[in-house]
Amino acid sequence: MSGSVRVAVIGSGPSGLYAADELSKHDAVSVDVLDRLPCPYGLLRYGVAPDHLKMKSLEITLRKILERPGVRFLGGVELGSGVTGITVDELRECYDAVVYATGSSVDRRLSIPGEDLPGSFSATEFVSWYCGHPDARVDAFTLDARSAVVVGVGNVAVDVARILAKTAQDLHVTDMPDHVLNVLEASAISDIYIVGRRGPAQAKFTSKELRELGELASADVVVDPAELVLDEASKEVVETNKTVRRNLETLQEWSSRPLFGRDRRIHLRFLLAPVAVLGTDRVEAVQCERNVLDGSGGVTGTGEKVTLAAQLLLRSVGYRGVPLPGVPFDERSGVIPHVSGRVQREGRTATGEYVVGWIKRGPTGVIGTNKGDAKETVEQLLADLETLPRAPRREPDAIIDKLAQRGVGVVTWAGWEAIDAAERALGAAVGRTRIKIADRAALLIAAAKTLAG
Ligand code: NAP
Numbered sequence: 001m002s003g004s005v006r007v008a009v010i011g012s013g014p015s016g017l018y019a020a021d022e023l024s025k026h027d028a029v030s031v032d033v034l035d036r037l038p039c040p041y042g043l044l045r046y047g048v049a050p051d052h053l054k055m056k057s058l059e060i061t062l063r064k065i066l067e068r069p070g071v072r073f074l075g076g077v078e079l080g081s082g083v084t085g086i087t088v089d090e091l092r093e094c095y096d097a098v099v100y101a102t103g104s105s106v107d108r109r110l111s112i113p114g115e116d117l118p119g120s121f122s123a124t125e126f127v128s129w130y131c132g133h134p135d136a137r138v139d140a141f142t143l144d145a146r147s148a149v150v151v152g153v154g155n156v157a158v159d160v161a162r163i164l165a166k167t168a169q170d171l172h173v174t175d176m177p178d179h180v181l182n183v184l185e186a187s188a189i190s191d192i193y194i195v196g197r198r199g200p201a202q203a204k205f206t207s208k209e210l211r212e213l214g215e216l217a218s219a220d221v222v223v224d225p226a227e228l229v230l231d232e233a234s235k236e237v238v239e240t241n242k243t244v245r246r247n248l249e250t251l252q253e254w255s256s257r258p259l260f261g262r263d264r265r266i267h268l269r270f271l272l273a274p275v276a277v278l279g280t281d282r283v284e285a286v287q288c289e290r291n292v293l294d295g296s297g298g299v300t301g302t303g304e305k306v307t308l309a310a311q312l313l314l315r316s317v318g319y320r321g322v323p324l325p326g327v328p329f330d331e332r333s334g335v336i337p338h339v340s341g342r343v344q345r346e347g348r349t350a351t352g353e354y355v356v357g358w359i360k361r362g363p364t365g366v367i368g369t370n371k372g373d374a375k376e377t378v379e380q381l382l383a384d385l386e387t388l389p390r391a392p393r394r395e396p397d398a399i400i401d402k403l404a405q406r407g408v409g410v411v412t413w414a415g416w417e418a419i420d421a422a423e424r425a426l427g428a429a430v431g432r433t434r435i436k437i438a439d440r441a442a443l444l445i446a447a448a449k450t451l452a453g
Pocket of ligand 1: 109155157159203273317318319363
């Protein structure tokens with residue numbers, strides 16, 4: 001490690017790695033990227049849909065950042081979790097500056113009766129499961145439901161609906177673990193309802209992602225033209241916003257095209273607000289109230305109830321950040337309070353603490369949004385470089401030694417490379433590029449030969 005200023009980036013997802021990218025352009029800085037998981041890439045590995053292969057190939061770019069001299073990956077290190085983790089104070093002993101890049105990892109809730117019935121899950125749980133996240137239970141999903149309701153009309157809703165609609169054969173090209181493919185292969189699902197509480201002009205999905213639903217060989221898309229009628233406010237959005245205009249054109253085309261008689265159907269529904277999840281022992285239906293557009297981008301309830309029969313509910317209504325132990329947190333907005341990326345403690349700029357990504361600005365934007373976001377934060381950090389007090393324990397392995405004393409082995413870059421090779425070998429054996437290892441213990445065994453400490 002050549003640099004004279006030592007920075008820890010907490011989180012190895014795109015936002016953390018874009019920060020490491022910016023930092024490592026400066027010879028004076030050395031960067032350790034810490035992650036609580038043994039594997040890098042955060043939401044790129046555990047959030048981006050496995051069938052979005054082009055997006056997944058961003059890993060090649062991010063990998064180059066972690067391979068740079070002056071940058072290290074330290075996996076399996078959790079911020080502030082008792083004996084196995086590391087506290088903010090301990091970090092500050094070893095690093096001159098810390099950049100928090102932990103994202104928004106939990107789902108927002110609907111807060112309606114029946115939300116916790118068996119069969120009701122957050123989209124986050126489903127995504128984690130099909131992406132082989134070590135925290136997801138292998139048997140979390142069975143997919144014996146015939147009908148599924150996905151609440152929310154953002155890109156995550158589109159992702160989960162598309163994965164439900166595809167066949168296991170379609171998904172063979174992905175890195176999904178075998179237990180996931182087996183469940184998808186046996187899936188009984190025939191109808192998937194994507195439900196928005198406002199109108200089509202207020203939907204959050206982007207055009208490319210929406211159009212993909214209409215290109216599936218395994219599913220018809222069903223749209224009711226009556227739910228595409230616009231009020232004045234919506235017409236104005238359609239005129240001024242290219243994405244919304246394209247989305248509406250796509251939806252209108254689908255609403256008038258004949259069905260092809262495919263095995264599954266994706267129903268895009270608008271102006272329906274879920275008010276209760278019905279069922280005794282498990283989800284049996286989702287009750288919604290029909291809304292009408294209020295002329296200013298919002299909606300008002302009509303009192304009319306619409307019941308969608310479903311045995312699976314996926315709530316896809318956005319993510320939320322979680323507080324990190326010892327780090328300030330704004331409960332209302334679910335982010336770390338900051339000014340242009342400089343963390344604020346009790347209304348004042350904290351020395352040597354910075355924030356990037358979703359935990360800085362909330363869960364919005366695409367992966368590329370994190371580039372400019374990281375640049376802004378790193379500019380502040382670099383402007384502070386001269387005045388940052390130097391940490392007392394500056395030897396590069398101080399953090400590794402500290403954890404080793406507690407019996408915690410850090411997964412180094414070599415450890416990740418061993419996991420990577422093991423996953424590729426699993427895939428190669430059956431003609432796939434990679435099969436993800438989902439089990440944490442198995443990941444650690446794969447990395448074991450190279451565990452530091
Ligand atoms: P999102 O884009 O914020 O969409 C959330 C959806 O949930 C909205 O339709 C919202 O409707 C709805 N919602 C919120 N509260 C609700 C409630 N109580 N009842 C009913 N509906 C409710 O969130 P996301 O889909 O989780 O995506 C997060 C970010 O990741 C976005 O920036 C997204 O673009 C990005 N992403 C991108 C990709 C990609 O590029 N392929 C893939 C996945 C995710 P209202 O508008 O009415 O609040």
